[in-house]
Amino acid sequence: MVRQIVPLFFTKDIPGTLTYYQEKLGFECLGTWQDPPVYAIVARDRQAIHFRCADPPTPNPNKYPNELLDAYLFVEDADALYAELAARGVEFTRTVDNMPWGCREFVVKDCDGRLLAFGANL
Numbered sequence: 001m002v003r004q005i006v007p008l009f010f011t012k013d014i015p016g017t018l019t020y021y022q023e024k025l026g027f028e029c030l031g032t033w034q035d036p037p038v039y040a041i042v043a044r045d046r047q048a049i050h051f052r053c054a055d056p057p058t059p060n061p062n063k064y065p066n067e068l069l070d071a072y073l074f075v076e077d078a079d080a081l082y083a084e085l086a087a088r089g090v091e092f093t094r095t096v097d098n099m100p101w102g103c104r105e106f107v108v109k110d111c112d113g114r115l116l117a118f119g120a121n122l
Contacts, residue, residue, distance in 0.1 A: 006048050007071050010056040011112050014040050017051055020111035024088045047073070056112065067093070067107065070114040078104040078120040098122060 011017040014037040021027040027042035027049070038053040049071075060068060075081050082096040085108065093115060094107040105119030 006050055008050045008052060009070070009112070009114060010054045011051050012053065012055065013112075014038065014051060014053050017111060018042065021049070024090050025085065025108070025110075026088070067115060069107070069117050072117045072119065075118050075120050078106060078118060081118055082106050 009017075014032065018029050018032070018037075018040055021042045022029060025044070027044040030041040030043050030048065032041075033039040040051045042049050042051070062068070078096055086092070091109045092106055093109050094105075096104060096106040098104050099119070102122050103119040104122055105117055108116045108118065110116060
């Protein structure tokens with residue numbers, strides 16, 4: 001039985017990525033491996049993201065115009081989280097809004113250029 005799927009993102013800068021996810025997105029660092037770190041895990045509300053120090057795959061030049069997401073995070077209250085992240089100075093590529101598919105959502109561009117959508121069911 002599958003109980004959880006955890007995204008694994010590549011980054012060239014584990015310390016910088018940890019700082020961003022902690023200070024901007026409100027995640028907690030659960031641990032790092034080696035010194036300097038080559039792997040790290042962060043979590044918020046018991047939902048984890050893993051990071052590995054490596055060159056990311058070749059970027060897709062159509063990623064931003066077509067909004068090709070790297071992850072979709074379901075949340076309880078999109079408006080409250082949007083306000084929290086805006087106060088932390090997060091860069092948004094789409095502000096909070098109701099979508100035709102029945103979610104209220106917004107999109108964040110993280111420190112490594114990943115697009116993370118946060119949405120709540122209407």
